Structure formats: structure tokens, C-alpha cells
Amino acid sequence: MQYSSTRGGIAPVGFAEAVLMGLATDGGLLVPTDLPCVDAATLRAWSGLGFQDLALEVMTPFVGDEIPREDLRALIERSYATFAHPAVTPLVEVGDLRILELFHGPTAAFKDVALQFLGNLFEYLLARDGGELNICGATSGDTGSAAIYGVRGKARISIFMLHPKGRISPIQERQMTSVLDANVHNIAVKGSFDDAQRIVKELFNDLPFKSEFSLGAVNSINWARILAQMVYYVFAWARCSAGDPQRRVSFAVPTGNFGDVFAGYLAKRMGVPIDRLIVATNRNDILTRFVDTGVYSVGDVYQTLSPAMDIQIASNFERYLYFLHDGDAGKVRSLLETLQSTGRLEVDAAHHARARADFDAVAVSDAETLEQIRQTYAAADYILCPHTAVGVKAGGALEDLVCLATAHPAKFNEAIQLAIGRDAPLPPALQGLMDLPTRCLELDAGAEPLKAHIRETLKDGG
Numbered sequence: 520m521q522y523s524s525t526r527g528g529i530a531p532v533g534f535a536e537a538v539l540m541g542l543a544t545d546g547g548l549l550v551p552t553d554l555p556c557v558d559a560a561t562l563r564a565w566s567g568l569g570f571q572d573l574a575l576e577v578m579t580p581f582v583g584d585e586i587p588r589e590d591l592r593a594l595i596e597r598s599y600a601t602f603a604h605p606a607v608t609p610l611v612e613v614g615d616l617r618i619l620e621l622f623h624g625p626t627a628a629f630k631d632v633a634l635q636f637l638g639n640l641f642e643y644l645l646a647r648d649g650g651e652l653n654i655c656g657a658t659s660g661d662t663g664s665a666a667i668y669g670v671r672g673k674a675r676i677s678i679f680m681l682h683p684k685g686r687i688s689p690i691q692e693r694q695m696t697s698v699l700d701a702n703v704h705n706i707a708v709k710g711s712f713d714d715a716q717r718i719v720k721e722l723f724n725d726l727p728f729k730s731e732f733s734l735g736a737v738n739s740i741n742w743a744r745i746l747a748q749m750v751y752y753v754f755a756w757a758r759c760s761a762g763d764p765q766r767r768v769s770f771a772v773p774t775g776n777f778g779d780v781f782a783g784y785l786a787k788r789m790g791v792p793i794d795r796l797i798v799a800t801n802r803n804d805i806l807t808r809f810v811d812t813g814v815y816s817v818g819d820v821y822q823t824l825s826p827a828m829d830i831q832i833a834s835n836f837e838r839y840l841y842f843l844h845d846g847d848a849g850k851v852r853s854l855l856e857t858l859q860s861t862g863r864l865e866v867d868a869a870h871h872a873r874a875r876a877d878f879d880a881v882a883v884s885d886a887e888t889l890e891q892i893r894q895t896y897a898a899a900d901y902i903l904c905p906h907t908a909v910g911v912k913a914g915g916a917l918e919d920l921v922c923l924a925t926a927h928p929a930k931f932n933e934a935i936q937l938a939i940g941r942d943a944p945l946p947p948a949l950q951g952l953m954d955l956p957t958r959c960l961e962l963d964a965g966a967e968p969l970k971a972h973i974r975e976t977l978k979d980g981g
């Protein structure tokens with residue numbers, strides 16, 4: 520399998536190079552040049568597999584012969600051995616709802632599904648091919664800790680993780696800043712997640728700097744993130760359908776950077792019988808407005824009760840634009856140039872109609888989020904995290920629906936208290952965090968201070 524850039528500016532690369540490159544060197548995102556097709560017989564065969572075996576099957580065509588099958592199997596086994604549930608991502612019935620619990624990994628959010636794997640994959644590739652990697656990432660709360668737990672203590676890897684100061688939950692902050700391993704560097708910046716993500720992309724787009732410091736990506740700009748996230752769509756479909764290829768399943772997906780729902784979109788394009796994909800946003804509704812109007816127009820970032828989705832510039836939207844325009848990289852480039860210079864892009868009527876066929880989209884207010892948490896708790900004695908509640912509310916009463924539960928509610932107990940007047944009990948992964956010592960640097964929100972910090976840290980062997 521080869522990977523090319525959404526902006527068409529690089530020669531296709533293989534899987535390992537795509538994973539290590541992170542952001543494409545022309546500023547675009549890497550996408551597979553072909554998508555494998557999943558036929559009915561394959562779907563039937565896959566439906567009986569456990570999560571790890573299924574992951575091996577789903578990932579194999581994308582990895583090609585770059586990693587021997589037994590090595591890939593071992594990487595997958597190791598990555599999901601850290602999950603607290605034997606099914607890895609169990610599908611549970613909650614009253615009338617079907618909830619895919621994606622939060623049983625070490626940091627209690629869906630990011631662990633991809634980042635446990637990516638951490639091990641980086642380690643494997645660097646040990647095999649040599650070199651080192653200095654990861655630079657931005658987080659609105661969950662990617663940060665999942666990435667840190669994915670690479671802490673690993674040889675040849677350092678991580679520099681930016682979060683928007685004061686805009687993530689107290690537990691999320693502690694999960695990151697209490698990791699004191701020498702290869703982990705937390706940085707709080709003033710501003711929003713979008714500011715942090717922009718700074719990180721500026722570093723990646725400074726090619727001499729990227730190359731001198733071997734920068735790597737853990738955000739969903741990294742293709743391996745999308746790949747690993749595709750697996751649970753197939754897993755959930757198989758659990759709901761018992762392997763009947765005629766049986767289609769819809770998904771309600773809490774959405775911010777568009778990585779999670781984009782993974783579902785690719786699974787659907789490969790032939791997995793997915794019916795509707797519901798893009799569920801909070802008040803930061805740029806993606807909902809795009810699906811409604813065909814216009815993607817950047818506004819202010821609002822702070823909400825689902826803070827990990829307080830995002831305007833959704834990285835993976837670029838990947839979607841590429842597929843929406845049938846791989847026309849020139850068109851993607853021109854749309855993005857317009858976005859860059861005007862803060863707005865618009866697709867034509869035919870492409871807008873396709874986008875509406877690809878996705879439903881619903882924006883959910885904080886009041887509706889709290890009401891959904893209350894309702895589900897009253898009806899089924901089950902506590903939804905605020906992001907998951909956004910998805911559940913957006914999914915409404917759609918038939919054959921799976922709602923992705925993207926985080927454990929105890930990460931967001933301020934919202935849970937507001938909704939139901941009590942805390943969600945802390946799972947073992949989150950216990951004792953608030954008593955631990957922490958380390959975190961504050962930096963001005965700019966690329967230059969971050970570059971200086973990376974230079975200085977790595978000079979000292981950090």
C-alpha cells in the first residue's frame with residue numbers, strides 16, 4: 520500500500536514512511552492511494568473475530584508487506600493487553616441505547632485504542648530501522664495523556680505535548696503532568712486548542728527544523744491513528760449484525776478534529792455496511808454548519824462542557840475534502856488556500872449534496888448535553904461522559920444505532936456534578952492522580968518559543 524498527500528506534492532510513500540512522516544512534507548495529510556474492498560464473505564469471516572484478530576485483518580492491507588504478519592500480530596496483542604476489558608471495546612446495552620465503550624484503555628478515552636498501538640509501532644520501527652523521533656502534539660485533553668502513556672519511557676522517543684492552559688479538565692491535566700519520565704515534556708500555552716494545533720503544524724511545515732529534530736506526530740494527522748480507529752467500527756458492526764452483510768448499522772460520533780468519524784467514513788467506503796454516520800458537535804459547530812450549508816467557515820472557539828471537542832479547525836476535514844473530490848489534490852489545495860486567506864471555503868452544490876449523503880450532523884448545546892446525561896442516568900443508571908452525551912443526543916431515536924462512548928465520565932466530573940449532582944466513580948486508571956507531583960512548562964503561544972524549548976531540551980539530552 521502506498522500513501523500520497525491530499526495536496527499532491529509528494530511522491531507516494533510506504534506505510535512506515537507515512538507513519539514516521541506524520542504531516543506530509545507538502546503540508547497535506549497522507550491518505551492511502553487505494554482503499555481495499557471488503558466483500559460479503561470477508562465480512563462474514565470477520566464477524567466471528569475478537570478485537571485483536573479483527574485488528575490484524577483490518578490493518579494488514581494498509582500495512583502491506585512492510586511489517587511481517589507475526590510482528591504486526593505481536594504489536595496488536597501488546598497494544599490491547601493494556602486494556603481493562605477483555606473485549607477491548609465492548610458494546611453494551613444501556614436501556615434503549617447501544618453504547619460502544621471505547622474508554623477501557625490506560626487513560627480512559629478512545630484515544631488509547633490508536634495511541635497504544637502507535638506508541639508500540641513507533642518503537643518497533645525505530646528499533647528495526649534506526650533513528651529517533653521527537654513527537655510534537657497538541658491536545659484538547661485526551662490525545663495528550665493517551666500519547667504520553669503510549670510512549671513514556673520508550674527508547675529513542677521524546678514527546679512534547681501542548682495543551683491550552685486552563686481549558687482541559689483537572690483530571691486530564693493531571694494525567695499528563697504527573698508523568699515524570701525523562702522523555703515526556705508537557706507544555707501549557709495560552710489560547711485554544713486550535714492555537715496549539717496551529718503551532719504544532721507550523722513546526723512540521725518548517726522542513727529543516729522537522730528534519731533536524733526528527734519530528735513525529737501523534738495527532739490524528741498521523742495515518743496510523745485513523746487506521747487503528749477504523750477497527751472498532753467493524754467490530755461494532757459485527758457485534759450488531761451477527762455477520763449479516765445485509766444488516767446496516769449507524770453510528771453517532773462525538774466530533775472535534777474529525778478523525779474518529781473519518782475513520783468510520785473510510786470503513787464505510789471499504790464496504791462495511793454502515794448506514795448513517797452522525798457528526799455530533801457541541802456549540803463549536805463548524806462541521807455541522809458545513810454539512811447543512813456546504814460552507815466551512817471558521818469562527819471563535821467556545822468553551823463548553825465537552826471541552827475535548829472545543830475545536831474549529833478540524834484536521835481531518837482535509838482528508839474528507841480529498842475523498843469528496845475523488846482524489847483531486849489540486850482542488851483540495853485551492854480550497855485550503857481559500858480557507859487560509861479568508862477563513863472560509865465552500866464546496867459546489869453537487870459536492871455539498873454528496874456530503875449530505877455521507878453524513879448527518881447535529882450540534883448539541885451544553886443544556887442539551889446535561890439533560891441527556893440526566894435522562895440516561897435516570898432511565899438506565901448509566902453515566903455518559905459529556906462528549907458521549909453529545910453523540911447520544913444527536914443520534915436521537917435512529918434505528919440500529921451505535922453511540923460511541925469516547926471517554927469515561929469520571930474525567931469530566933464537573934459536568935457530571937452539574938447534571939446529576941454526584942460524581943462518576945473513578946476507575947482504577949484515574950485513582951490517586953490528584954495527589955501526584957507534576958511537571959509542566961508554560962510557554963507563549965507561538966512557534967518560536969516552542970522551537971527554542973525543543974532545541975534546548977534535546978541539546979541537554981532530554
Ligand SMILES: Cc1ncc(COP(=O)(O)O)c(C=O)c1O
Nearest residue numbers: 661774775776777778779827925
Ligand atoms: C472524549 C472525546 N470525544 C470526542 C472527541 C472528538 O474526536 P475527533 O477529534 O476524532 O473528532 C475527542 C477529541 O478528539 C475526545 O477527546
Ligand SMILES: N[C@@H](CCOP(=O)(O)O)C(=O)O
Nearest residue numbers: 658659660661662738739776
Ligand atoms: N480532542 C483531541 C484533540 C486532538 O485530536 P486528535 O484526534 O487529532 O489527536 C484531544 O483530546 O486532544
